[in-house]
Amino acid sequence: MESPKIILTGGGTAGHVSLNQAIIPPLKEKGYDVHYIGSKDGIEKNLIRDSFPGLPYHEIQSGKLRRYFSMKNFTDPFKVGAGVLQAYKQIKKLKPALIFSKGGFVSVPVILAGRMAGVPVVIHESDVTPGLANKLAMPFADHVFTVFPETVPHVKKASATCSGPVIRPELFDGSKKEGLRLAGLSGKRPVLLVMGGSQGSAVLNEAVRSGLPQLLRSMDVIHLCGKGHLDRTLDGTEGYAQFEYVTGGLKDLLKAADGVVSRAGSNSIFEFLALRLPMLLIPLSAEKSRGDQILNARLFAKSGFAEVLEEENVTRETFLDAVGSMTENAQRMILSMEKAEPPKTPEEMAALILKCSKGE
Incomplete structure (x- = not known):
């Protein structure tokens, strides 16, 4: 008997892939033939192929959805349309x-194609308010799982459940x-871990390095500064x-840390929570994002899990004060x-996801 198939999709950032990476092993253990639909050049392609070399990966075209003016806003809808047709072809075949x-x-094109093909579609949303892609796709979904209970009222035209975070x-x-x-490091002093993501954060890097002499008086510092952002003058x-x-x-490194300074992406902060790691969150400003990290950080502060320092308020002095707090x-x-x-x-x-599938 042929194994039932399931298609996973998501990409653009590591956060849009990590949950898929986590659930692939249990899905395979349950006897499912897992396929992935992603873009040709997105980060998801390398992440999935590196983690699961034999897993079928199907490439489609995908345009970026922008909230700001760009000439590509006139051409990318055609890429989305092409992606829908490519995804539909794969879905009908599989x-x-x-x-x-x-x-x-x-x-987005995968979800639209899934609805056209009559296949149940399930979406996962990690942030307090849905991202633009999920906001557009949710009306075509059968069910939406959320990490925050505050997200459920934002879901329209689909049933929703707050399933909470999933930790690797x-x-x-x-x-x-x-x-x-x-x-x-010797381990004789408390360790502060600073994380700015794979691309780094100029704000965090500057704050840490400008305040390094003061920090090193009482603690050791592990600094993940992002690709291309090492400061060789600080070697040694x-x-x-x-x-x-x-x-x-x-x-x-997380196990060695006594506290962490980080952006406020949902996946990361729930990992720190699960590890019982005190955190100082410096969310992306509203000018640089849709404000999702600000909402994530404020909810964690309200729950007593974190201290928060708004990006626009970061100086050497405010950073050192916040680390001290x-x-x-x-x-x-x-x-x-x-x-x-x-x-x-x-x-x-x-x-939980499989309960939404055909025959369940």
Whole structure:
């Protein structure tokens, strides 16, 4: 008997792929033949192929959806149209029991094609308010899973459930000893981990480096500064370790950390919450984003999980003050985190998704 098929989609950023990466193993264990539809040049292609070399990956065209004026706004709709036709062809050929989308621009044509083909479509939204791609796609979905309960009222024309966050199990397997070894630190002082994402954050990098002499008086610093943003003049600075980006060893660096400074993307902050890691969040400003990170950060601050410093207020002095406040309130944050509802496992999330498939 042929295995039932399921199509996953989502891309553009690592956050639009990570949940799919987490649920692929349990879906395969349940006997599903998993296929991925993504763009030709998006980050999702390399992430999926590197993690699951034998998994079928189908390329489609995808235009970017912009909230600002660009000449490409006149041409990209044609790419979306072409992507819908390409996705529809694959869906009719594969005859999947379900399509699951994590969002991002490439998911829109897949969801539209899924509705045209009569295949159940399920969407996952990580942020408090839906991103533009998911906002456009939700009317064509059968069900939407959200991380925040505050997101459910934003879902129109589809049923919605707050399923909570899903955390990769391997994050809990980190080794403090290995993390300290990777960073070349002794472990005799508290460790501050600063993360600005794979592309880095100029604001975070400047704040950390300008305040480094003061920080190093009382703590060691591990700085993930983003690709191309190493400062070689700081090489050899005692108590300071800088990396462009870390993947495999991130769980060990997180285990070695006593506190973290980060942007406020949903996936990351729920990982810090699950690891009971005190955090200082510096969300992307409304000028640089649709404001989703600001809402994420404020909800975490309201719950007692984080300190927040708005990007437009970052100076060397305010940054040092905020790090000091996070350090002083670390135990209070940890106590609040211990009361939080535990995250879903990938197996639990996969089971919820499959309940929406044909025949379930």
